[in-house]
Amino acid sequence: MSIIDLTCGSGGRNTHQLIVDVILKNLNYPELFNMGDAAYIGNFAFTTDSFVVTPEFFPNCDIGKLAVCGTSNDLTVAGARPEFMSLSLIIPEGYKKENLEKIIKSVRTSADEVNVQVVCGDTKVVDNMSLKSIIINTAGIGKIIKKLNDYNAIEVGDKIIITSDIARHGMAILLARGELQFNGSIESDCCHLYNLFKCLDYNCLNFARDATRGGIAAVLNEISEKCRKGFLLYEEDIVVKNEVKYLCEMLGFDPLTVANEGVSVIIVKRDKVEDVLKLVKKCNYGDNAFIAGEVIERQVVMLKTIYGGLRNVEMPSGLLLPRIC
Amino acid sequence: MKYIDEFRNPSIVNDILTSINKLVIKGRSYKIMEVCGTHTMAIAKYGLRDILPDNIDLVSGPGCPVCVISQGEIDAIFSLLEKEDVILFTYGDLMKTPGSNNESLLTYKAKGVDIRIILSPIDMLKEIENTNKELIFVSIGFETTSPANAILIKEMYKRKIKNFSVFPYNKIMPGIIDVILRDKDLNIDGFICPGHVAAVTGTNLFEPIVKKNRAAVVAGFEIIDILLAIRAIVLQVNNGTFRVENLYKRVVSDNGNSLARQHIDDVFEITSSIWRGVGSVERSGLALKDDFQQYNVLNKFDLIIESIYDKKGCKCGEILMGKKSPYECSLFSKECKPESPIGPCMVSTEGTCAAYYKYMVKSEHY
Numbered sequence: 001m002s003i004i005d006l007t008c009g010s011g012g013r014n015t016h017q018l019i020v021d022v023i024l025k026n027l028n029y030p031e032l033f034n035m036g037d038a039a040y041i042g043n044f045a046f047t048t049d050s051f052v053v054t055p056e057f058f059p060n061c062d063i064g065k066l067a068v069c070g071t072s073n074d075l076t077v078a079g080a081r082p083e084f085m086s087l088s089l090i091i092p093e094g095y096k097k098e099n100l101e102k103i104i105k106s107v108r109t110s111a112d113e114v115n116v117q118v119v120c121g122d123t124k125v126v127d128n129m130s131l132k133s134i135i136i137n138t139a140g141i142g143k144i145i146k147k148l149n150d151y152n153a154i155e156v157g158d159k160i161i162i163t164s165d166i167a168r169h170g171m172a173i174l175l176a177r178g179e180l181q182f183n184g185s186i187e188s189d190c191c192h193l194y195n196l197f198k199c200l201d202y203n204c205l206n207f208a209r210d211a212t213r214g215g216i217a218a219v220l221n222e223i224s225e226k227c228r229k230g231f232l233l234y235e236e237d238i239v240v241k242n243e244v245k246y247l248c249e250m251l252g253f254d255p256l257t258v259a260n261e262g263v264s265v266i267i268v269k270r271d272k273v274e275d276v277l278k279l280v281k282k283c284n285y286g287d288n289a290f291i292a293g294e295v296i297e298r299q300v301v302m303l304k305t306i307y308g309g310l311r312n313v314e315m316p317s318g319l320l321l322p323r324i325c
Numbered sequence: 326m327k328y329i330d331e332f333r334n335p336s337i338v339n340d341i342l343t344s345i346n347k348l349v350i351k352g353r354s355y356k357i358m359e360v361c362g363t364h365t366m367a368i369a370k371y372g373l374r375d376i377l378p379d380n381i382d383l384v385s386g387p388g389c390p391v392c393v394i395s396q397g398e399i400d401a402i403f404s405l406l407e408k409e410d411v412i413l414f415t416y417g418d419l420m421k422t423p424g425s426n427n428e429s430l431l432t433y434k435a436k437g438v439d440i441r442i443i444l445s446p447i448d449m450l451k452e453i454e455n456t457n458k459e460l461i462f463v464s465i466g467f468e469t470t471s472p473a474n475a476i477l478i479k480e481m482y483k484r485k486i487k488n489f490s491v492f493p494y495n496k497i498m499p500g501i502i503d504v505i506l507r508d509k510d511l512n513i514d515g516f517i518c519p520g521h522v523a524a525v526t527g528t529n530l531f532e533p534i535v536k537k538n539r540a541a542v543v544a545g546f547e548i549i550d551i552l553l554a555i556r557a558i559v560l561q562v563n564n565g566t567f568r569v570e571n572l573y574k575r576v577v578s579d580n581g582n583s584l585a586r587q588h589i590d591d592v593f594e595i596t597s598s599i600w601r602g603v604g605s606v607e608r609s610g611l612a613l614k615d616d617f618q619q620y621n622v623l624n625k626f627d628l629i630i631e632s633i634y635d636k637k638g639c640k641c642g643e644i645l646m647g648k649k650s651p652y653e654c655s656l657f658s659k660e661c662k663p664e665s666p667i668g669p670c671m672v673s674t675e676g677t678c679a680a681y682y683k684y685m686v687k688s689e690h691y
């Protein structure tokens with residue numbers, strides 16, 4: 001008997017395998033096979049997401065803001081303007097009303113930031129044996145500006161822009177759990193990518209995704225598999241904040257595999273890359289943007305180290321497990 | 326943390342590489358073993374095999390604590406979880422290691438077994454006050470982790486805790502180094518010796534290596550540390566004079582850390598132990614001393630360690646001895662991948678197969 005373990009939900013290879021083996025096998029709708037951030041229905045993009053995070057409040061963010069940003073970001077990188085969303089709550093009995101209100105207020109603030117309206121929802125309360133903390137599910141809908149999840153638009157030689165320094169969200173959560181016995185905190189990078197995208201010229205963008213679970217490594221491997229091309233990244237250009245870099249180092253994590261919540265991978269024509277980068281850097285949340293590498297023919301994701309050696313950037317295989325010694 | 330940037334300075338790296346390139350003698354090959362799993366990972370991470378001269382051949386040794394635990398030892402953990410309602414504490418790397426039954430701690434956790442990942446054994450002390458359940462610690466690791474494990478056990482003893490026990494799976498280096506050196510096919514020219522182990526034991530642990538006319542250089546884990554060690558080994562080999570060199574003086578004193586050794590001595594005694602793919606090796610493990618035998622989970626729950634050293638078809642044993650490279654295992658990157666590992670060398674992030682799978686881009690192997 002095969003059962004579902006935590007690696008199946010971590011955004012890596014096992015998640016992907018589960019989706020293919022169980023979900024796509026039975027739900028073989030053409031639109032679902034795209035496995036992009038959102039589905040395209042007529043002139044609209046449609047997406048859904050669920051949020052579970054412990055703790056539910058952490059530096060610069062909480063599960064409410066995360067839910068709104070996560071949903072609006074999925075629409076944004078699909079090339080749409082986020083407009084409406086739903087909000088479903090599953091709450092364990094005994095949960096503090098005060099905390100719920102904090103979360104809902106944060107949903108409001110975050111929705112207002114990009115003019116998204118919450119227009120339907122649902123509330124369930126379940127016994128606290130089956131659930132320890134709140135779960136939020138959302139769906140979102142938005143008008144398409146330009147379809148940015150079309151794998152055919154990716155061409156060898158195109159350049160990759162990453163819109164911010166990486167790995168901050170994952171490390172923020174890990175630190176906020178307080179299990180590491182390190183002092184200090186890291187702020188999550190959670191933000192609305194729409195505030196960045198709206199200043200860009202969509203004609204110059206070929207493709208976009210946000211690099212959430214599994215980080216840059218997971219998202220590039222997914223795109224590579226779909227577009228049948230590869231990526232070459234340059235280590236020396238990748239921006240990671242020092243505190244994030246050092247914490248990753250200590251725990252044995254590769255920042256490329258750590259989750260982000262406000263970081264997009266944008267693929268652009270080679271001759272447009274400097275212009276786009278200049279614009280991105282001027283926008284909200286884009287000041288740490290950088291050119292990370294380029295699209296190559298061979299279907300593999302690689303990194304050129306600062307010393308000129310090459311290494312594979314594998315699809316992360318599962319959980320981030322701190323290692324011994 | 327300033328070390329991270331200083332010890333990764335690309336222009337210094339370049340200078341050392343140039344110097345290594347000048348030193349290596351054409352037509353001669355240099356086979357260098359890194360004993361420690363953290364070195365294996367670092368070598369892969371920096372793409373070192375790509376940038377070193379072709380006649381320097383880096384092979385990985387038996388230094389990944391998860392990889393060297395025998396299959397029987399893993400199975401014993403699972404058989405306990407099958408029959409008793411306990412809380413198991415483990416280091417993260419062990420979570421994915423498959424048992425003979427193809428289960429892993431992750432799948433046991435999914436089935437509801439209470440398994441907690443800890444960063445330090447001391448984390449268990451907090452839990453002990455909250456429960457009457459048996460708390461079990463999987464005590465693995467080399468000389469580096471053993472002192473902390475010993476401190477935990479002493480503390481439990483002092484507090485007269487009864488619902489606590491350990492899987493005593495700690496390994497130590499001397500015996501296994503002997504095995505490697507005694508091997509008649511031993512064709513290793515020099516060893517990059519594990520810096521963190523040496524920090525505890527001191528550098529004389531590696532004297533037997535130089536007695537066999539092989540180079541032994543204690544090194545840290547940054548790229549510059551590793552390159553300097555390789556350069557030192559090349560020099561020793563070229564000159565034919567062998568000695569233990571300590572290039573990790575910022576952490577390792579030649580005499581090691583006597584306090585850490587005292588903790589180990591208080592709790593453990595040296596014993597033979599079973600190594601994956603190798604079998605029983607004298608003076609290579611730590612057993613609980615009599616006073617602490619009450620914490621031996623094997624006695625407490627009547628567990629037997631079956632003598633299964635390897636998983637079928639897996640070549641981890643030979644890989645751990647530097648005799649084979651992962652590319653020579655027919656399962657590598659086909660049936661055996663990080664998400665569906667067959668042997669522990671693929672499970673642990675420090676395992677040689679995982680490092681090769683993760684970081685090797687040489688196209689001929691794909």
Ligand code: SF4
Nearest residue numbers: 639640654661668678
């Ligand atoms: S590739 Fe897998 S099966 Fe082969 S030696 Fe490595 S761990 Fe064992």
